[in-house]
Amino acid sequence: MTTSTIKSQKLADDFGNSDLKLKDIIKTLPQECFQQNRHKAWAKVLTSVLMVCLGYLSLIIAPWFLLPLAWIFTGTALTGFFVIGHDCGHRSFAKRRWVNDLVGHLMMMPLIYPFHSWRIGHNYHHTHTNKLDEDNAWHPIRTEVFESWGKIGRSSFEGFMRNRLWWIGSIMHWAVVHFDWSKFREKDQSSVKLSVAVVVLFAAIAFPILIATTGLWGFVKFWLIPWLVYHFWMSTFTYVHHTAPEIPFVAESKWNAVLAQLSGTVHCDYPRWIEFLCHDINVHVPHHISTAIPSYNLRFAHRSLRENWGAYLYPECRFSWSLMKRITDQCHLYITDTGYQSFNDYHAGR
Template sequence: MTTSIINSQKVNNDLGNSDLRLKDIIKTLPRECFQQNRRKAWMQVLFSVFAVGLGYFILTITPWFLLPIAWIFTGTALTGFFVIGHDCGHRSFAKRRWVNDLVGHIFMMPLIYPFHSWRIKHNYHHTHTNKLDEDNAWHPITPEVFADWDKPRQSAFELFMRKRLWWVGSIGHWAVVHFDWRNFKTKDQSSVKLSVAVVVLFAAIAFPLLIATTGIWGFVKFWLMPWLVYHFWMSTFTIVHHTASDVPFVAANKWDEALAQLFGTIHCDYPRWVEFLCHDINVHVPHHISTAIPSYNLRLAYSSIKENWQPYLHNECQFSWSLMKQIVDQCHLYKTDVGYETFNEYYAKR
C-alpha cells in the first residue's frame, strides 16, 4: 500500500476552503484519455462475449465439483458485460446516443438490470460523490438515522455488517431502487419504463425456456449462480471505491467536488484476471474525475493523475479478505465531521 502525502485530516480541513476545481484536474489529463476508439470499444465487446460464451461452455462440460470455479469465471465475465453497459450509460462507449442506449440495454439485459434506471441513479452518484445524505451509492448510515429506525431494521443492518454480508448489498440496491419508475422524475419515467419492460420481457422468455430445457437445476447452474458472482463483484467494487475509515462523507455546505472525487475515490488492485475481465473498472479515480473517459483509457488517465495530483490521492489498496474485514468491521456508523464509529462504540454511549 502506497503512502499518501496528505492524510484525511488535511482533506477534512480543506473541505470548503479549497481553490482546487475539477476542471483544473481535467485540464492536466492527456487529450488521448477522452478520445473514443471504436476499435477498442468493440474489441471489448467481442472479448466479453467470448469470455461469457467460454464460461457457459465450461459450465456445460465441467464436473460438479469444479462448478464453483466455473461460476466464478462466468460471473466475473458477466461483470464485464455490466462495465460495457456502464460506459454506455456515461455515453463514453460511442458518440451516437442511440448506439449507447442499444448496446447498454443488450449487455445489461442478461443481468436483469434496467439500463436507464441504473444510468440515471448512477449519474446522480457522480454528481454527489461522498456527499452525506445525497450520495445514492454505498453511503454510510449516521447514528441519528440508525437511532430512528425500528428494532428489526437496526438488527438487519447490524447483522449485515457484523456477518460481513457486503457481497449481497448490490442485490438489495438493484431490487429496491431500479424497478419503480415513481422514484424518478417525470421526464425520466418513460425511459425507465422502457428499460424495465426490456428486462421483464427478457426474463419472461429466457427463464421459462431455460427451465424447460435444463430444469430448475439448469436455471440455478447457468443463470442464478453466475448472477450471484456478478453481484459479489458489484457489491465489492462499490463499497471499496468509496469506503475506508479515513474517507470523509461531508454535509452539502462543506462538500468540495474536486476533493471528493480525488481523495474520496479509492484505487484498489485486484488479481489481474479480474481486472482484465472487468475492463479495469477498479481504476476508478479517473472515472470520477470525468465520466467521459472510456474504460480502455482509465490506466493512462490514472498515471497522469498520480503524476500531477498525488498529494490529494487516497492510499492505494489491494483486494483481500483482510481488506474487506477491515472495512465491514470498522465502517459501521458515520458521525458527521468526526468519522466512523463501530456498533460497539455506539452502544457504549447509549
C-alpha cells in the same frame, strides 16, 4: 487520530481554502484520455462475449467438483457486460446516443438490469459523491438515522454488517430502486419504463426456455449462481471504491467536488484476470474525475493523476480478506463531522 485521518483533514482544509475546481484537475489530463476508439470499444464487447461463452461452455462440460470455479469465472465475465453498459451509460462507448442506448440495453439485459434506471441513478451518484444523505451508491448510515429505526430495523442492519453481507448490497439496491419508475423524475419515467420492459420481456422468454430445457437446476446452474457472482463483484467494487475509515462523507454545505472525486475515491488492485474480465473498472479515480473517459483509457488517465496529483490521492490498496475485514469491522455507522464508528464503539458509548 490516525496518520491517515490527519492527512484527510489536511486535504479537506487545503481544498476548502482554495479555488481549485474539478475542471482544473481535468485540464491536467492528456486529451488522449478522452478520445473514443471504436475498435477498442467493440474489442471489449467481443472479449466479454467470448469470455461469457467460454464460461457457459465450462459450466456445460465441467464435472461437479469444478463447478465453483466455472461459476466464479462466468459471473466475473458477466461483470464485464455490466462495465460495457457502464461506459454506454456515461456516453463514453460511442459518439451516437442511440448506439450507447442499444448496446447498454443488450449488455445489461442478461443481468436483468434496467439500463436507463441504472444510468440515471448512477449519474446522480457522480454528482453527489460522498455527500451525506445524497450519494445513492453506497452511503454510510448516520447514528441518528440508525437510532430512529425500530428494534427490528437496527438488529437487521447490524446483523447485515457484522456478518459481512456486503456482497448482497447491490441485489437489495437493484430490487428496491431500479424497477420503480415512480422514484424518478417525470421526464425520465418513460425511459425507465422502456428499460424495465426490456428486461422483463427478456426474463419472460429466457427463463421459461431455460427451465423447460434444463430444469430448475439448470436455471440455478446457468443463470442464478453466475448472477450472484456478478452481484458479488458489483457490491465489492462499489463498497471498496468509496469506503474506508479515513474517507469522509460530509453535508452539502461543506461538500467539495475536488475532495470528493479526487481524494474520496479508492484505487484498489485486484488479481489481473479479474481486472481483465471486468475491463479495469477498479481503476476508479479517473472515472470520478471525468465520466467521459472510456474504460480502455482509465489506466493511462490514472498514471497522469499519479504524476500530477499523487499527494492528494487516497493510498492505493490491494483486494484481500484483510482489506474487507478492516472495512466491515470499522465502517458501520457515521457520526457527522467526526467519521465512522463501529458497532462495538457505538454500544460501548451508550
